[in-house]
Amino acid sequence: MSIISKDISQAVAILNNEELVAIPTETVYGLAGNIYSEKAITSIFETKRRPLFNPLIVHIPNLEYMESVVRYIPQKARLLAETFWPGSLTLVLPKKNNIPDVITAGKDTVAVRVPNHPVTLALLKQLNFPLAAPSANPFNRISPTKAEHVASYFEGEIQMVLDGGSCKNGIESTIVGFEGDEPVIYRLGSIALETIEEVVGKVKVKNKKEASPNAPGMLNKHYAPRTLTVLSNDIYSDIERYLNKKIGVLSFSTSYKNDFIKSQITLSENGNLAEATSNLYNALHKLDTQNLDVIIAEIFPNIGLGKSINDRLLRAASR
Secondary structure, rough: OEEEOOOHHHHHHHHOOOOOOOOOOOOOOEEEEEEOOOHHHHHHHHHOOOOOOOOOEEEEOOHHHHHHOOOOOHHHHHHHHHHHHHOOOEEEEEEOOOOOOOEEEEOOOEEEEEOHHHHHHHHHOOOOOOOOOOOOOOOOEEEEEOOHHHHHHHOOOOEEOOOOOOOOHHHHHOOEEEOOOEEEEEEEOOHHHHHHHHHHOOEEEOOOOOOOOOOOOOOOOOOOOOEEEEEEEEHHHHHHHOOHHHOEEEEOOOOOOOOEEEEEOOOOOOOOOHHHHHHHHEEEEEEOOOOOOOOEOOOOOOHHHHHHHHHHHHOOOOO
């Protein structure tokens, strides 16, 4: 029996009962629970096999709700929220005391965003609590962009995946924290660094931290297929390194011709970075199910969303 359903009222009932529901967003599917329920939050960490030192993102229904969960909003944070919410921006801000420490990994800041998906916005408006919702995948594995991805991970472990179709943006939100009142990017995501800088000026990127990370997505190994993944500046040279292996190729816009390639996915034949970003995780899921020995992933142009794609591929290839 499938756990995939479009029934929002059923999702409301499950969440009100302190259980988990996987929810769609414009970025990836999230594994959601009531932020004020110790049972639900413990279940998120246990179901994902996620370490407790890795904080969760709190999803709220609108910008006005932010003042219910944070105690201080820098001017540039408010400007970013007004510009990008609902949307793929997460802000890390000083938390109010009503936010449980387990959500924030004991830190005095909380990550918060308003997702831009009609199904989840409708769900949030029917609940009297925000939702903690890290990506709905086991820790370190490829994030899900389809309901079927979630069901394959957690069939028998969660009651429901709320089906909202394929995730439009395809990778996680961009996470922005603050040093004093100045923004810092903790995670590159589906809003490009340059787009953030158009709103608030030059922004530092500090997106790697193994010990006590400030936000999700900062660990070296993350978003990873089970299949060995290597990054390549020269696909043909790397094919030569793996001639006796079953090779998969993940490329930007070029289709490579070589008899040793068993499977190949081109993310955007038109060279469109937004399209490539949207297709990235689904492509990795497909390649990871084809019994390959190695996935050779092409390094992307390091501009705009290409920086975010390269960030994900670097972490996927980390050993």
